[in-house]
Amino acid sequence: MDEKPMHFQANTQQARWLRRGLLLSAAVAVTGALVTVSAQAQPVLPGVGTGSTQPAVDQPVEQAPFAPPNINIADGETVGVAQPIIVTFKEPVEDRAAAERHIKITSSTNPAGYFYWTSSRQVRWKPAEFWPANTDVNVVAGGTTSSFHIGDAVVSYVDDDTKMITVTVNGEVVREMPTSLGKPGYETPNGTYIVGERLEKMTMDSSTYGVPVTDPEGYKLEVEYATRLSNSGIFVHAAPWSVGQQGYSNASHGCLNVSTADAKWFLENSHRGDAVIVSNTEGGTLSAGDGLGDWN
Template identity: 45%
Template sequence: MNIVARHLFLAIAVALSLAVAPTGANAMTIDRPGPAPVASVTPSDGAVVGIAHPVTVRFSAAVTDRARAEKSLSVTAGDPLPGSYSWRGDRELTWTPSGYLPANTTFTVNFGDRRTQFDTNVGVIADANMSTHTFTVSMGGLVVRTMPASMGKPGYETPTGTYPVLEKFRNLIFDSRTIGIPLDSPEGYLIDGEWAERLTWGGVFVHSAPWSVGQQGNSNVSHGCINLAPGDASWYYENVGVGDPVNIHW
């Protein structure tokens, strides 16, 4: 073998030795980076929430491996619970249960070495019927109150589906500009509201509406929210929990 051929052979051998990982005790392994650090988990540790409450993990840095993050999250009540995953941006992972969570139950959330626990309440379920213009509340499976209501009028229909209560407000300003209606429009409004529960981030609420009491129970006149009389709205505010479901249908 001449000198050129020998050098070429040695170069190829060295390249192959670097490309093929050795086995055994001296093997070198390269680990993928772990999930991004967790900034918060909701429900918070020790919280009592409604039976449709999702579990949300917020990260302090962008998550590049979403599949791995989803596999790292588990929600259990003795056994793992079925659910679905969704993302809001690259720093917020939400797990939504399949159906309602069991009432009066303790749940454990694990994400890596992060562990929290929360409890569900008795189960406060509201049924908003846009055909009968009623808002019916059950607790623990028993109907406890049926209230006249008014939902979204034509062109501003209340969305159908099941929505967990996201937030509660004793007082809140309703501004039509937040749903794309200018104040100088015939449909514009700026109202001091009370006894409000947010159902969607797009602006659907259950709330007190003294201005529509005459239509509650017989017609739909709102801009998409569920209108209740002040006394009914305050009662619902005092009894509903964040995470309790509202089922809206015709």
């Protein structure tokens, strides 16, 4: 049997390499029985094989242009789907773009989002829409880190037309509560609120927003089960004195009055960062600069 020419054996070996995906970009020189593959035939790809994403020893990592800042969500904390990430710096930041480059936010769901500055010492980040429920998030900012959890999607809807608060968890209605919103002259603003602090007891004082206690519209009283919705002083709280109006008419100075049982349930079943959406009032819209009005 005649022997096959050597160049045919070389081409057959080359075909095997191609079929196995090993010949990515080759310079092949055939000389008799010798097949020489250049060093470029097997390029190193980032994150593949011997590739490395770590900087070379002689390439120092750029230092963050700020001291370790404060991150508003504690390591291990569970927050609601409306919670923004707030980074507060020790000193004013001059180069905001550089600061943003040194804040790394990763999560198990990776929703699209964006930074927005509230002052030279504070930047916030939130997803374009509410966080997906049950997302794990990690934040690294100039030496400060926080790993936390986004819990179930607890979203409450407040409708001034029906005077009802409808609480949903992951899209399912779990409770409906009659309410009394802000009366004429004190209308509750529309908009998306973020649950803040929760207090089993607190003193509400009209003088804190400019209405003396001695004024006909003034007051100073202790309330139970108060869940903050705005820095301007809007709460869901127990108001046993207005139970007869809850579900029918508005009697508050802007808060959402509910029964003691409903207020207790709401406080105990809310997380910081849950969303409360108010609609159909005559009170305009909650200010985005309120501190808990990031979605407006």
